[in-house]
Amino acid sequence: MAAKRRQTAQQEHAADVATYVAAGGEESVQRVITAVFSVTKKLDQWYVRQFADLDLTQGEWSVLASLARAGDTCLTPSQLADLSNVAPSSMTHRLDKMAGRGLLQRRPDESNRTRTLVSLTKDGWALFSAAVRESNVVESDTLRGLSDSERHELARLLEIVIAGLDDIDA
Amino acid sequence: MAAKRRQTAQQEHAADVATYVAAGGEESVQRVITAVFSVTKKLDQWYVRQFADLDLTQGEWSVLASLARAGDTCLTPSQLADLSNVAPSSMTHRLDKMAGRGLLQRRPDESNRTRTLVSLTKDGWALFSAAVRESNVVESDTLRGLSDSERHELARLLEIVIAGLDDIDA
DNA sequence: AAGTCGAACTTCGATGACGAAATATTCGAT
DNA sequence: ATCGAATATTTCGTCATCGAAGTTCGACTT
Numbered sequence: 001m002a003a004k005r006r007q008t009a010q011q012e013h014a015a016d017v018a019t020y021v022a023a024g025g026e027e028s029v030q031r032v033i034t035a036v037f038s039v040t041k042k043l044d045q046w047y048v049r050q051f052a053d054l055d056l057t058q059g060e061w062s063v064l065a066s067l068a069r070a071g072d073t074c075l076t077p078s079q080l081a082d083l084s085n086v087a088p089s090s091m092t093h094r095l096d097k098m099a100g101r102g103l104l105q106r107r108p109d110e111s112n113r114t115r116t117l118v119s120l121t122k123d124g125w126a127l128f129s130a131a132v133r134e135s136n137v138v139e140s141d142t143l144r145g146l147s148d149s150e151r152h153e154l155a156r157l158l159e160i161v162i163a164g165l166d167d168i169d170a
Numbered sequence: 171m172a173a174k175r176r177q178t179a180q181q182e183h184a185a186d187v188a189t190y191v192a193a194g195g196e197e198s199v200q201r202v203i204t205a206v207f208s209v210t211k212k213l214d215q216w217y218v219r220q221f222a223d224l225d226l227t228q229g230e231w232s233v234l235a236s237l238a239r240a241g242d243t244c245l246t247p248s249q250l251a252d253l254s255n256v257a258p259s260s261m262t263h264r265l266d267k268m269a270g271r272g273l274l275q276r277r278p279d280e281s282n283r284t285r286t287l288v289s290l291t292k293d294g295w296a297l298f299s300a301a302v303r304e305s306n307v308v309e310s311d312t313l314r315g316l317s318d319s320e321r322h323e324l325a326r327l328l329e330i331v332i333a334g335l336d337d338i339d340a
Numbered sequence: 341a342a343g344t345c346g347a348a349c350t351t352c353g354a355t356g357a358c359g360a361a362a363t364a365t366t367c368g369a370t
Numbered sequence: 371a372t373c374g375a376a377t378a379t380t381t382c383g384t385c386a387t388c389g390a391a392g393t394t395c396g397a398c399t400t
Contacts, residue, residue: 009332009333010329013332016239019241023298024299024302024303025303025305025306026306026310028313029321031321032324033213035325036209036210036213036328038332038335041255042335043206057356059357068189068193076378077378077379085211086358087359088378088380089359089360089380089381090356090357092381093357112377113366114364114366114378115378115379116379128193129193129194133195136190136196138338142203142331142334142335142338143198143202143331144334148198151199153327155201157316157323157327158205158209159180159183159205161209161312161316162179162208162209163178163179163180165312166179168311168312229387246348246349247349248347256386256388257387257388258348260386260387263386264387283394283396284348284396285348285395286349
């Protein structure tokens with residue numbers, strides 16, 4: 001498969017950027033954004049295959065990871081929908097399924113009974129941990145061309161970008 | 171909305187990385203990968219809103235962009251399905267809709283009649299160009315915290331990653 | 341030259357996701 | 371205190387997506 005490709009990944013990337021620039025994009029922007037999406041697209045493909053072993057879809061992974069990152073704090077279905085970029089109505093059924101598998105539990109919020117609080121069960125945490133360790137394999141492979149200092153620099157630059165993200169919505 | 175957040179985006183990011191590391195991920199890996207996904211998640215949200223103006227879903231955008239990047243070369247439905255990370259059967263209906271809107275055309279491949287060749291129409295190219303110019307706005311905003319040399323360095327590092335992606339599938 | 345295997349595309353049934361409406365609860369104003 | 375607006379969640383109808391089976395065609399074998 002890799003042997004039959006005519007151009008290198010860099011050449012393809014450069015050609016893609018040129019297409020976007022020709023259509024009206026700025027070069028310094030498109031070069032970065034296109035590269036970011038190339039990486040995530042490839043990672044997404046691998047996640048689908050890796051998570052299939054754990055009977056986990058990407059949507060379920062998103063819920064699992066959101067709850068894990070929240071730590072002790074419970075999250076509501078609405079918050080999970082926001083964090084997962086799906087409609088609240090879609091989250092209902094997703095949580096039904098995951099609760100049925102024993103990955104999470106829902107309980108009413110006593111202080112505000114319109115809310116429902118969702119938290120991971122022990123099994124949910126175990127699955128999260130297993131998924132992180134599985135995905136870390138391909139993620140580590142993805143970055144194997146970078147030295148430690150380069151990874152540090154890459155993270156630093158991306159974190160600058162992240163720091164500005166929330167202010168743009170206005 | 172931005173005013174009511176307790177922690178900065180960097181602090182949240184650091185906490186997320188810590189969660190993944192606690193679950194068994196490597197820090198130098200998780201710091202980069204988590205940051206990449208933070209950026210793409212935010213960009214995806216904006217794309218949905220921006221492309222709604224053009225009556226364009228993300229799936230349709232993927233087809234449009236794949237064909238545009240291919241330039242003069244026609245692509246088959248299977249290739250488009252691969253490039254868009256969807257099942258071939260899903261591409262059939264998607265192409266039906268887009269052909270109905272006059273964005274692309276399908277014609278049989280004379281040299282191999284099991285194949286169908288898909289190409290953009292004039293309207294398809296126009297919509298692609300409009301979408302690129304629209305999305306460049308938010309993409310440019312996203313990178314506004316980086317200097318030119320930092321953008322260059324960020325692109326360089328990401329391109330190193332891209333160069334190694336194709337060799338991992340083995 | 342016929343037959344078989346494989347590739348490409350489409351149809352079909354079932355699942356997942358969305359938006360709108362319905363339900364239930366809280367908050368604020370009169 | 372009560373009425374009205376806002377919030378959170380769930381149902382419901384519709385459309386997109388998936389995997390599997392079906393169909394058509396090309397390539398390779400014998």
